[in-house]
Amino acid sequence: MRLELLCTGDELLDGSVPDTNGPWFMEQLAPLGLRPMAVTLVGDRREEIARAVREAAGRSDVLLVSGGLGPTLDDLTAEVAADVAGVPLEEHGPTWASIQARFAERGLALSPNNRKQALVPAGAAVYENPAGTAPCFVLRLGRCTCFFVAGVPREYQALVHAVVLPALRARLQADDARVFRAARVLKTVLLPESHLDARIRPLVSQHPHVRFGTRTRAPENHLKLLAEGASQAEADARLAAVERDCRTLLGEWLFGTDDDRYEAVLVSSLRAARRTVAVAESCTGGRVAAQLTSVPGASDVFAGGAVAYTEAAKQRFAGVPAELMARAGVVSPEVASALASGIRDACGADFGLGVTGFAGPGGGTAEQPVGTVFLAVAAPGGQVSVRRVHLPGDRERVQRLATAHALELLRHAVAGERL
Amino acid sequence: MRLELLCTGDELLDGSVPDTNGPWFMEQLAPLGLRPMAVTLVGDRREEIARAVREAAGRSDVLLVSGGLGPTLDDLTAEVAADVAGVPLEEHGPTWASIQARFAERGLALSPNNRKQALVPAGAAVYENPAGTAPCFVLRLGRCTCFFVAGVPREYQALVHAVVLPALRARLQADDARVFRAARVLKTVLLPESHLDARIRPLVSQHPHVRFGTRTRAPENHLKLLAEGASQAEADARLAAVERDCRTLLGEWLFGTDDDRYEAVLVSSLRAARRTVAVAESCTGGRVAAQLTSVPGASDVFAGGAVAYTEAAKQRFAGVPAELMARAGVVSPEVASALASGIRDACGADFGLGVTGFAGPGGGTAEQPVGTVFLAVAAPGGQVSVRRVHLPGDRERVQRLATAHALELLRHAVAGERL
Numbered sequence: 001m002r003l004e005l006l007c008t009g010d011e012l013l014d015g016s017v018p019d020t021n022g023p024w025f026m027e028q029l030a031p032l033g034l035r036p037m038a039v040t041l042v043g044d045r046r047e048e049i050a051r052a053v054r055e056a057a058g059r060s061d062v063l064l065v066s067g068g069l070g071p072t073l074d075d076l077t078a079e080v081a082a083d084v085a086g087v088p089l090e091e092h093g094p095t096w097a098s099i100q101a102r103f104a105e106r107g108l109a110l111s112p113n114n115r116k117q118a119l120v121p122a123g124a125a126v127y128e129n130p131a132g133t134a135p136c137f138v139l140r141l142g143r144c145t146c147f148f149v150a151g152v153p154r155e156y157q158a159l160v161h162a163v164v165l166p167a168l169r170a171r172l173q174a175d176d177a178r179v180f181r182a183a184r185v186l187k188t189v190l191l192p193e194s195h196l197d198a199r200i201r202p203l204v205s206q207h208p209h210v211r212f213g214t215r216t217r218a219p220e221n222h223l224k225l226l227a228e229g230a231s232q233a234e235a236d237a238r239l240a241a242v243e244r245d246c247r248t249l250l251g252e253w254l255f256g257t258d259d260d261r262y263e264a265v266l267v268s269s270l271r272a273a274r275r276t277v278a279v280a281e282s283c284t285g286g287r288v289a290a291q292l293t294s295v296p297g298a299s300d301v302f303a304g305g306a307v308a309y310t311e312a313a314k315q316r317f318a319g320v321p322a323e324l325m326a327r328a329g330v331v332s333p334e335v336a337s338a339l340a341s342g343i344r345d346a347c348g349a350d351f352g353l354g355v356t357g358f359a360g361p362g363g364g365t366a367e368q369p370v371g372t373v374f375l376a377v378a379a380p381g382g383q384v385s386v387r388r389v390h391l392p393g394d395r396e397r398v399q400r401l402a403t404a405h406a407l408e409l410l411r412h413a414v415a416g417e418r419l
Numbered sequence: 420m421r422l423e424l425l426c427t428g429d430e431l432l433d434g435s436v437p438d439t440n441g442p443w444f445m446e447q448l449a450p451l452g453l454r455p456m457a458v459t460l461v462g463d464r465r466e467e468i469a470r471a472v473r474e475a476a477g478r479s480d481v482l483l484v485s486g487g488l489g490p491t492l493d494d495l496t497a498e499v500a501a502d503v504a505g506v507p508l509e510e511h512g513p514t515w516a517s518i519q520a521r522f523a524e525r526g527l528a529l530s531p532n533n534r535k536q537a538l539v540p541a542g543a544a545v546y547e548n549p550a551g552t553a554p555c556f557v558l559r560l561g562r563c564t565c566f567f568v569a570g571v572p573r574e575y576q577a578l579v580h581a582v583v584l585p586a587l588r589a590r591l592q593a594d595d596a597r598v599f600r601a602a603r604v605l606k607t608v609l610l611p612e613s614h615l616d617a618r619i620r621p622l623v624s625q626h627p628h629v630r631f632g633t634r635t636r637a638p639e640n641h642l643k644l645l646a647e648g649a650s651q652a653e654a655d656a657r658l659a660a661v662e663r664d665c666r667t668l669l670g671e672w673l674f675g676t677d678d679d680r681y682e683a684v685l686v687s688s689l690r691a692a693r694r695t696v697a698v699a700e701s702c703t704g705g706r707v708a709a710q711l712t713s714v715p716g717a718s719d720v721f722a723g724g725a726v727a728y729t730e731a732a733k734q735r736f737a738g739v740p741a742e743l744m745a746r747a748g749v750v751s752p753e754v755a756s757a758l759a760s761g762i763r764d765a766c767g768a769d770f771g772l773g774v775t776g777f778a779g780p781g782g783g784t785a786e787q788p789v790g791t792v793f794l795a796v797a798a799p800g801g802q803v804s805v806r807r808v809h810l811p812g813d814r815e816r817v818q819r820l821a822t823a824h825a826l827e828l829l830r831h832a833v834a835g836e837r838l
Binding site for chain 1: 431432433434435436437438439441442445446448449454455456457458459460461462464467471474632633634635698703704705706707708709711712713715716717718721722723724725726727728729731732735736765766767779780781814815818
């Protein structure tokens with residue numbers, strides 16, 4: 001099946017907003033074993049949209065067109081679709097009724113433009129938009145099935161789920177009734193993509209009915225698995241087998257699957273262990289606390305945090321002795337330890353995390369250049385583990401990676417305690 | 420001038436990474452008064468790249484092709500370009516010498532593949548890549564000038580700056596020697612796009628030689644101004660005039676221009692005023708501190724921060740009396756004030772910022788639903804100002820907007836003190 005995307009809108013071409021619908025849709029396609037052959041972006045210009053629709057429909061089996069279905073003058077897609085199909089626009093009664101109902105419900109006045117949104121090419125199949133007023137319509141152009149959906153991401157996503165993906169699934173079944181699929185994403189953090197690839201490579205030949213792919217969301221790398229079988233049970237069994245092997249090879253690099261969010265997994269594991277954590281951070285400047293507290297319900301496990309840039313703040317908030325900082329240096333394993341233990345005590349938490357380092361671009365010494373970071377975790381029994389890392393990149397990257405390392409230290413400490 | 424982009428790479432079509440080169444390039448084009456008519460993404464497939472190059476070159480004056488110039492088997496772009504042009508590939512001596520030098524410098528062994536990168540279509544103009552090994556080449560296809568550049572963003576950006584933009588500027592001058600341009604971006608924060616638009620609208624008819632545009636980078640909205648004139652002096656004067664008018668209408672919503680980063684502007688204004696700040700945050704969970712400390716040199720002005728989720732942490736870190744929390748409630752103007760004053764005293768800072776609120780999805784009361792946030796700033800003289808806001812959206816959005824409001828309160832307090 002040859003599939004293409006066409007995304008319309010001036011805002012995609014003048015640098016106002018990047019296209020996020022395309023990448024999102026590709027992620028939804030992966031479990032079906034599909035990906036687009038081409039993606040085209042054009043502005044709100046009648047002749048450009050017409051040309052792009054005509055060309056893509058001429059060479060593809062399925063075309064997904066998005067945007068340009070709103071009520072304003074520069075929303076041209078329905079008109080262009082009718083022109084290319086050689087049919088008139090006509091009002092779709094149920095859509096007009098639903099637009100009127102929507103406005104009445106909200107107490108808004110209808111403008112003449114709003115009625116324009118109920119016009120669709122004659123002969124098109126029309127589907128209601130659960131998230132907005134622009135209807136979705138499906139038109140056959142030559143041998144190509146063309147889906148027209150709204151470009152607002154919320155509406156786009158609702159319509160892809162309600163109309164486009166079910167149609168693609170049905171078509172795949174019809175095209176090849178004997179292929180069933182099962183998909184999983186395995187998520188790692190701080191494991192470089194090349195290492196992930198090297199670890200998994202031996203499995204590729206052992207699982208001939210599975211497609212392997214990777215996806216980078218720094219500092220995470222994700223392994224995408226797509227198993228095929230002659231029945232759903234066979235596809236599921238193949239997926240389970242390859243997932244088991246991958247889990248063995250990835251070990252504790254693996255933190256979650258599919259829709260799992262790293263920080264939510266960590267907060268859940270603390271909650272499950274009935275443990276709390278407090279954080280004292282220097283060079284990460286609040287990022288460790290911010291990532292933990294981005295999770296709903298983080299207050300169950302987060303006992304408090306200190307952003308201790310200065311020596312005075314380290315002393316006041318985490319009780320780090322001035323004498324220790326003078327003797328060992330502020331960026332040292334001793335001070336990372338003292339931050340972890342001190343903040344744990346200060347907040348009455350089970351775990352304490354301490355971070356100190358040189359994020360750059362200034363600072364650093366010959367022995368401890370910019371990018372040197374010490375991370376410490378104080379465990380419920382009081383014992384402290386310290387790690388030293390040297391991180392590459394600019395300030396933003398050092399801060400981001402140091403935050404990931406600090407949270408990993410905590411995740412492993414929580415997991416270790418539960419063994 | 421009709422300009423198109425063609426971005427190649429399987430990773431752009433399987434959801435691995437979104438295309439960031441296209442949106443970046445569009446931002447560089449804006450000051451020239453240009454934008455692409457279409458953007459096409461295709462995978463690493465010979466026939467798809469060839470079709471896309473042929474079609475785009477057939478209808479455009481300028482085509483920028485990126486990606487597929489690396490040393491591996493799926494890097495096909497140079498071959499395809501030669502095919503489409505009907506010329507052989509030939510080795511470009513200076514490029515091969517520079518690849519050898521680059522590897523020698525780093526002590527890396529050359530593989531036979533590396534020599535492939537020195538092959539370019541016969542007759543192409545070749546430019547050295549300052550940031551990598553893939554050369555940039557320029558080929559004439561019919562009436563279209565085609566630039567071929569590497570897809571790695573660092574290399575792409577270097578080559579666009581070194582080769583593509585200068586060529587476009589020269590061509591614009593040749594095409595229309597009488598039009599000169601001057602551009603500026605004015606940056607606001609927390610001003611909704613519709614309000615920005617309404618404020619500026621009266622100026623549009625008063626400045627007929629200026630193009631107005633907006634760009635959203637939530638919580639910021641940017642106003643893009645592009646002035647044209649028959650000389651550079653005239654374009655500059657028109658830009659200065661419209662900028663003056665915009666500044667009057669935008670007032671203190673405006674925080675910076677062009678490449679200014681919000682938090683860097685704020686840190687600079689604190690440094691200029693020789694003032695420091697300390698932060699005590701509850702519902703923003705470390706984001707205020709993290710945003711301030713993302714700026715290089717933030718240690719000059721950042722005296723410390725506390726993430727005080729619990730009552731105990733508010734008391735310990737910022738000295739908020741338990742009695743006050745019991746009486747006024749933890750989410751209250753009184754507690755926001757006490758956090759601001761308390762953290763200012765604890766860290767010996769000039770300014771103190773306090774944030775308390777309900778980020779959701781849990782929490783909140785009938786009078787203070789989720790999204791209610793109190794923000795306070797304690798000034799050097801000790802006086803405290805408090806603001807109450809009600810923020811829409813989910814937890815992530817409430818935290819992001821509350822952080823922006825807290826920083827704005829500080830920015831205005833620093834500015835007010837300097838008047």
